[in-house]
Amino acid sequence: MRMLSKEEAKKLRTAIRRRLAPWFEKNARDLPWRRTKDPYAIWISEIMLQQTRVDTVIPYFQRFLARFPDVATLAAAPLRDVLKLWEGLGYYSRARHIHAASQILVRDFNGQLPENPEKLAQLPGFGPYTVAAIASFAFGQPLAVLDGNIMRIFTRWLASSEDIGQQATKKKLQKVADTLLLRDKAALVNEAWMELGALICTPRQPQCAICPMRGVCRAFSLKKMEAFPKKRKKMSVPHKVVGAAVIVNRKNQFLIAQRHPEGGLLAGLWEFPGGKQAPGETMPECIRRELREEMGVNLDIGPHLVTVHHAYSHFTIELHAYFAKIRSGRPHHLDCADHAWVTREEFDSYPFSKADLEIIRAIRQLPELPRWQSSGT
Numbered sequence: 001m002r003m004l005s006k007e008e009a010k011k012l013r014t015a016i017r018r019r020l021a022p023w024f025e026k027n028a029r030d031l032p033w034r035r036t037k038d039p040y041a042i043w044i045s046e047i048m049l050q051q052t053r054v055d056t057v058i059p060y061f062q063r064f065l066a067r068f069p070d071v072a073t074l075a076a077a078p079l080r081d082v083l084k085l086w087e088g089l090g091y092y093s094r095a096r097h098i099h100a101a102s103q104i105l106v107r108d109f110n111g112q113l114p115e116n117p118e119k120l121a122q123l124p125g126f127g128p129y130t131v132a133a134i135a136s137f138a139f140g141q142p143l144a145v146l147d148g149n150i151m152r153i154f155t156r157w158l159a160s161s162e163d164i165g166q167q168a169t170k171k172k173l174q175k176v177a178d179t180l181l182l183r184d185k186a187a188l189v190n191e192a193w194m195e196l197g198a199l200i201c202t203p204r205q206p207q208c209a210i211c212p213m214r215g216v217c218r219a220f221s222l223k224k225m226e227a228f229p230k231k232r233k234k235m236s237v238p239h240k241v242v243g244a245a246v247i248v249n250r251k252n253q254f255l256i257a258q259r260h261p262e263g264g265l266l267a268g269l270w271e272f273p274g275g276k277q278a279p280g281e282t283m284p285e286c287i288r289r290e291l292r293e294e295m296g297v298n299l300d301i302g303p304h305l306v307t308v309h310h311a312y313s314h315f316t317i318e319l320h321a322y323f324a325k326i327r328s329g330r331p332h333h334l335d336c337a338d339h340a341w342v343t344r345e346e347f348d349s350y351p352f353s354k355a356d357l358e359i360i361r362a363i364r365q366l367p368e369l370p371r372w373q374s375s376g377t
């Protein structure tokens with residue numbers, strides 16, 4: 001990407017000051033995290049908003065702040081409670097990082113977020129975007145944020161065809177952001193870029209007719225708005241076929257297992273035990289093998305309960321849940337962190353992935369449980 005010429009930078013900065021900033025002040029959405037200057041609340045909102053739509057985040061943000069109103073309350077809570085409130089929001093490593101960071105803040109920073117960006121950057125879950133967002137929104141520091149929306153806007157303003165999936169392009173766009181940021185209005189301009197991307201300069205059918213930046217936008221003058229940013233070829237998304245055992249004991253309790261807490265997309269969450277189907281295996285064979293490997297129990301497989309289809313960011317799954325009973329063995333933690341026997345009501349105390357919540361929904365819709373019960377406890 002060519003660098004901004006001095007003259008181009010001046011024109012864009014003038015348009016940002018005279019057009020974009022007033023547009024934002026007039027049109028900014030009234031969002032809960034915009035009504036506060038509390039660095040803790042701003043931090044939680046920024047983490048929740050990563051990869052997640054504003055409408056989805058609002059109720060999660062409100063519930064989170066009601067349950068954990070400050071860093072100290074969050075740090076003192078069990079991780080399970082934090083994951084439970086995060087349930088359904090996805091990218092659970094965010095919740096684990098927030099929890100870990102809160103404990104560091106209590107230990108080393110008197111329960112406050114530090115203003116120093118270098119200290120912020122040392123906390124779990126604080127990448128360059130989050131550091132710049134907190135430093136700017138909470139502490140008014142002149143650091144420019146850069147996310148997918150802002151990269152789209154900049155490539156349109158500059159009619160740049162470089163691939164925004166490349167690290168080198170991101171670095172150049174960060175320099176563009178640093179150059180265009182108005183130091184006396186850093187937080188406002190950062191938010192204005194984001195708002196323009198969310199409301200006007202959308203990926204498809206941008207509303208150029210009402211855009212405050214159309215006078216300086218090269219993509220608009222070329223009438224090629226949707227040609228930017230350059231699209232990468234879509235990689236095909238892997239599809240996983242997975243089996244899960246729904247095991248009930250004579251007290252009508254269900255066997256659930258906790259995933260290992262370190263690493264992985266759904267780490268630390270609870271699930272109906274099972275795993276990925278191997279080539280050539282039938283689904284009952286898959287579930288029997290997985291339960292032997294994961295918990296050291298031998299199963300008889302019963303009726304099919306439900307099949308759940310779910311799309312994660314990098315793969316899709318097809319989860320087949322079958323009732324099963326333990327023929328021999330007691331659950332051990334061979335390849336899981338923990339296990340529990342819980343009633344239908346007690347499911348609500350444990351954090352599950354969206355796919356496992358669908359299994360719970362199917363269980364709760366049954367008029368009665370099938371006579372397919374294990375003696376295990």
Ligand code: SF4
Nearest residue numbers: 201206208211214217
């Ligand atoms: S003029 Fe159109 S393409 Fe350019 S910034 Fe505005 S909405 Fe985006």
